[in-house]
Amino acid sequence: MTEQPKTARKTIKAVAQMKSLMAEHFHSLDRAVKEGTPKVAWCTSVGPAELLHAMGFRVYFPENHAALIGATRMATDFIPVANSIGYSPDICSYLTADVGAYLSHRTPLTKSYGLETIPKADVLVYNTNQCRDVQDWFSFYAREWNVPLVGLHTHRGVKAVQEWHVADLVAQMKAMIPTLEEISGVKFDIDRLRETVRLSLECTKLWRQVLEFGATKPAPLTFFDATIHMAPAVVLRGLPEAIDYYKLLITELAERVNQGVAAVEGERHRLYWDGMPIWGKLKDLSEQFSALRTNVVASTYCNSWIFDAFDPATPFESMARAYIELFIVRDESYKEAYMNEWIRDFSVDGIIFHDAKTCPNNSNNRYGLPQRMAARLGIPSLVINGDLNDLRCYSEEQARTNIEAFIEQLDERG
Numbered sequence: 001m002t003e004q005p006k007t008a009r010k011t012i013k014a015v016a017q018m019k020s021l022m023a024e025h026f027h028s029l030d031r032a033v034k035e036g037t038p039k040v041a042w043c044t045s046v047g048p049a050e051l052l053h054a055m056g057f058r059v060y061f062p063e064n065h066a067a068l069i070g071a072t073r074m075a076t077d078f079i080p081v082a083n084s085i086g087y088s089p090d091i092c093s094y095l096t097a098d099v100g101a102y103l104s105h106r107t108p109l110t111k112s113y114g115l116e117t118i119p120k121a122d123v124l125v126y127n128t129n130q131c132r133d134v135q136d137w138f139s140f141y142a143r144e145w146n147v148p149l150v151g152l153h154t155h156r157g158v159k160a161v162q163e164w165h166v167a168d169l170v171a172q173m174k175a176m177i178p179t180l181e182e183i184s185g186v187k188f189d190i191d192r193l194r195e196t197v198r199l200s201l202e203c204t205k206l207w208r209q210v211l212e213f214g215a216t217k218p219a220p221l222t223f224f225d226a227t228i229h230m231a232p233a234v235v236l237r238g239l240p241e242a243i244d245y246y247k248l249l250i251t252e253l254a255e256r257v258n259q260g261v262a263a264v265e266g267e268r269h270r271l272y273w274d275g276m277p278i279w280g281k282l283k284d285l286s287e288q289f290s291a292l293r294t295n296v297v298a299s300t301y302c303n304s305w306i307f308d309a310f311d312p313a314t315p316f317e318s319m320a321r322a323y324i325e326l327f328i329v330r331d332e333s334y335k336e337a338y339m340n341e342w343i344r345d346f347s348v349d350g351i352i353f354h355d356a357k358t359c360p361n362n363s364n365n366r367y368g369l370p371q372r373m374a375a376r377l378g379i380p381s382l383v384i385n386g387d388l389n390d391l392r393c394y395s396e397e398q399a400r401t402n403i404e405a406f407i408e409q410l411d412e413r414g
């Protein structure tokens with residue numbers, strides 16, 4: 001393996017504003033728990049956050065916390081603790097890292113934001129659109145704290161979204177309302193829901209705009225930037241703060257484009273990343289790709305927070321559509337067509353598939369997709385074996401060597 005010089009990508013200045021937004025997000029949750037108001041709802045990443053905001057809850061996303069555990073490389077300490085009470089090392093390492101952290105009475109929120117603990121939930125609200133693990137994850141806390149657990153059960157492997165898919169999910173959301181009213185003490189108000197959906201729509205449009213900067217040559221941002229700057233789209237969608245933030249970020253990215261500033265100096269190759277980030281290795285991977293003058297310009301993962309369907313005129317139906325139209329919910333033919341489009345529009349010349357050991361739901365290389373895409377598009381791909389949080393499943397040396405050989409292969413293709 002040739003030793004590559006370390007090259008950092010260019011820092012985005014707006015990150016300072018994002019850090020203070022995130023700090024306020026966690027502090028507001030902490031205040032809510034201490035004061036007993038507003039009530040705190042835990043929500044899965046594409047759960048009904050719009051409904052929860054509209055009903056006056058402060059909303060917390062444990063997946064964001066679990067990713068932070070991974071990024072701070074604390075996961076390897078915590079996963080075995082969850083394993084020891086019967087949660088298998090083969091299931092979602094967000095779940096095992098988060099539950100293990102709870103059982104260890106530790107959280108990265110202490111170092112990052114000075115908080116002693118995660119915010120205790122008044123209600124836990126999941127959506128199985130992404131996987132079954134989220135239901136089991138939230139069930140742990142429901143038993144632990146004896147708090148209500150409610151959820152949406154979404155169809156999976158969907159080819160085309162049908163009216164009956166939407167009607168089913170709308171009925172499930174409406175059925176949650178009496179429970180949520182009782183816990184929050186806030187009466188459901190359709191106009192408040194419309195306003196939240198409007199804010200989510202605006203946020204999602206701006207987030208799409210951010211990601212579409214990746215199509216510019218050279219690209220002003222990378223996948224590694226996007227995994228950081230997506231945080232407001234994940235935890236603050238439905239709130240005005242997220243909108244203000246993305247306007248600021250877009251101004252900075254537009255300036256970069258005007259001045260021809262590349263996130264990766266001397267960009268030679270443009271890749272698409274499919275699958276979960278490897279949270280504990282983002283910096284190392286980013287440095288390796290930068291040194292190889294290769295930019296990962298687009299990804300399935302960061303696109304998962306683009307929800308074109310939101311419409312304040314039909315809040316329930318459009319929320320249902322947004323939650324089902326999601327990539328992870330869809331069948332292989334949809335996934336292939338979706339990726340083809342982004343790869344073409346972003347002038348991509350190679351694809352990385354991350355096969356995450358503990359997340360089959362976000363590992364799209366397992367049913368022949370790389371081979372079908374190579375045949376259709378003539379674009380090579382590389383599969384990296386690893387995991388989102390469990391670094392025991394990732395061989396750094398093997399990944400580095402394979403990436404290097406893959407880029408050489410792209411060089412030879414010209």
Ligand code: SF4
Pocket residue numbers: 063092093094095130131132133134358359360361362388
């Ligand atoms: S989709 Fe994957 S990473 Fe996300 S909660 Fe489910 S199993 Fe975990």
